[in-house]
Amino acid sequence: MASLNVYSVLLVLFLTCGVVMATKENDQIIKESNCETKMGLPCVLEAFTSIFNTGSISNKCCGELVVLGKVCHSALVKRTLENPLFKDLNPATIIAKSIQTWNNCLALIDSPSPSA
Secondary structure, eight states, X not given: OHHHHHHHHHHHHHHHHHHHHHHHHHHHHHHHTTXXXXXXXXXXXXXHHHHHSSOOOOHHHHHHHHHHOHHHHHHHHHHHHHXXXXXXSOHHHHHHHHHHHXXXXXXXXXXXXXXX
C-alpha cells in the first residue's frame, strides 16, 4: 500500500512539473519573440473571440495574425488555456478552433487577390 502512495505522489509531482514547464516554455516563447506587441488590440480581441467564443476574424486581422506567426499564436493560445478563468473550456476544442482560425487566415493571406 505504501508503494501505491509513493507512485501517486510521484505521478502528481511529474504532472505538476510538466504543467509548470509548459507554462514557462510558453512564457519564454512569448517573451523572446515579443508576441504580445505584434498585433493591435482590436485584432487581438477579434482573434480571441473567434477562438475562445463564437465569431469571425476579418481579413485585416487575419493579416496581423499571420504576421504574428504560428509559434506566437500557439504559445498565446496555450498560455490563455492555462489561465484559471478558462478552466471550464475544453482544451481540445480550443486548440482545434485555434488551428482552424490559423489555417483559414493563412489560406486567405496566401490566396491570390482577384484581378481588378
